[in-house]
Amino acid sequence: DSGVTQTPKHLITATGQRVTLRCSPRSGDLSVYWYQQSLDQGLQFLIQYYNGEERAKGNILERFSAQQFPDLHSELNLSSLELGDSALYFCASSVDTGSTGELFFGEGSRLTVL
């Protein structure tokens, strides 16, 4: 158990819809990262927050957005969903900005868009 909690574990929705994925980092960790894992793109970094502020952006679509709240939990919002958004979405956390230490990953949220 990494200590990172993600909900929901599974989600099935239709094209055009909007979903929110939630992540609670390990106790004491200030950084939260979101990754997308799909068969064709592999593990892609989406976005990082550190202590409530956006720290780094990766290959995140404009239809996607995220935020980190004062209690350090984070939410990833996916809107106008397309079939290609079906993937496993991971949240990870680290105590620092992540440059040197390992990331601790949650179990992922599997999104299926029909």
Add this chain to the structure above:
Amino acid sequence: AQKVTQAQTEISVVEKEDVTLDCVYETRDTTYYLFWYKQPPSGELVFLIRRNSFDEQNEISGRYSWNFQKSTSSFNFTITASQVVDSAVYFCALSEPDTGRRALTFGSGTRLQVQP
């Protein structure tokens, strides 16, 4: 160009065989960090090891060992006497804090199947 290349898509071995998973990385930074993660069939990503660019000492942890060679930009992972429980996808990853790429860049992964 890919920053982290895992050329082996899938490897199949029989239990007790040794297996090496290759990882080649690309960076211009002098300070960087390399990682290996394991993703078992259950799906979670499990941290295995971190190595910084100034520490080329090889590491052994039980049946696992890692060979870091800056001269060839490689960070290979060997499992000795493989077991069925080693069956998983293994990812190599790179972070480059000096150029702001703190988030891990992952390779495409190598699927290891250990047959009984």
